[in-house]
Amino acid sequence: MRRERLNRYGLRTFALGYLAALLFVPIGIVLYRTFEPGLEYVWQSVTTPAAIHAFYLTLLVALIAVPLNTIFGVLAALVIARGNFRGKALLDALIDLPFAVSPVVVGLSLILLYGRTGWFGDALANAGIRVIFSLPGIVLATIFVTLPFVVREVVPVLREVGDEQEQAAATLGAGRWQTFRRITLPAIRWGVAYGVVLSMARAIGEFGAVSVVSGRISGETETLTLLVEKRFQNFNLAGAYTASALLAVIALVTLLGMTLLSPRTEQA
């Protein structure tokens, strides 16, 4: 009995010590250093024109990318869970592809398509459209990296609820859209919400892919994560900490949302 207890405390100490050294203490120190110079300084640092623009741009990109991926995600989940098509298994596998691609490669791929010497470079230049080093490039990169989240959350929910109710609705004469709006959507809404929260977090926090395509023009194409990096490299440590803390707070809020929406935390 005593030995079992020793094992238990040993494992607990290891697990919590590991988490503390890697996760809890570093984040605590960043938050402490952020607020060390005083609240007034923090406020000044996150309200410089460059910071405000970065915040606005980050939000704008997320608000374009996430709704598009939500529509795509629900449609794709329906096709995977309910559809009867050849190529469905392939589609299911390909949707996870963005998880296997390095963010830098995502950026490179967009440059090779839309950049000056890219496949569509000449056509875009003739049309006077800038994609790389501009908003569309950042949006495309963000859509790429957040593509799988909604699909992956909604597919298991669709399979879990089954399609008896949808069949019944169809038998009773409901059309496709009516069945979706009245039966399917209410059943999957928490799965969709969870996927949206995950996509939002990733969209706001994306760094690698965006840093390749954005060109980092301050006040134009600089997102919050790029601002953190620039301040750090300019030895503006305090400024980097405040911008990091802002992103960390967004992450914590996201986490709270995930905890509230996630079905699996109820069991744990």
Next chain:
Amino acid sequence: MTDAPRSVPVSARRRSRVARSATSGPGPLAFGVVALWLSLIVLLPLAAVVAKSLDGGPGAFWDAVSSRQAVSALRFTIAVSLVVTLINAVSGTVIAWVLVRDEFPGKRLVNALIDLPFALPTIVASITLLALYGHDSPVGVDLAFTRAAVGMALLFVTLPFVIRAVQPVLLELDREMEEAAAALGARPATTFRRIILPNLVPAILSGCALAFARAVGEFGSVVLISGNIPFHTQVASVFVFKQIESDAPAAAAAVSVVLLLLSLAVLIGIRAIGRGWRHAT
């Protein structure tokens, strides 16, 4: 990313075999839209990378991939990713165990914070680790610009994968077998090794595969903390980034293709192994 727990089969999965009537379920239009979106956003750009890497023929591809700096970066990336994955396999299983079988105050909070590395931007992860283990470390541990620092950054960003894969399996595990083993005189270590571990292996493997795939391509958390010293702390993704910056897209594309194949092979391979294991037991 967080699909790790769901790579475990849902035991209660129900599949209706009722014949589909014509008006229910998504139509061919939906399939077309989804296929088009996926192609435009993901497949076409990746095709451009593969095409670019082969622009100068297979010889040029080989030259780019086998340059000394590229080989060094790729070798270090694979080695550090393997080490990080192995550490995750052990620590992730232990943490999942503690979160499921142990009781202590604050457990729910700890459980919720496990996902923080997924929610926290990678560049913030970098700054965070540098604050504790960088040049002005309050505990006097300066790891900045070392290979250990790269490993640490990768441990940070891959932390949730194994934990979140193992947790649901542990929760669903039937405890009767363990009790039977204990009643028959097996020591806890034996029970764990012979009864519990075999049930966890598929989940651990799939968590490890996701962690490895992530580690191989990781950029944001590594770029500041590594110092990007060629032949020492430069990882493949940072190497690709430098090639893009110095306007060598063909070389960047070639190394990108290697990275891509690597993480794809691991993800596909582990899926197959997990399936085989489940059939065998």
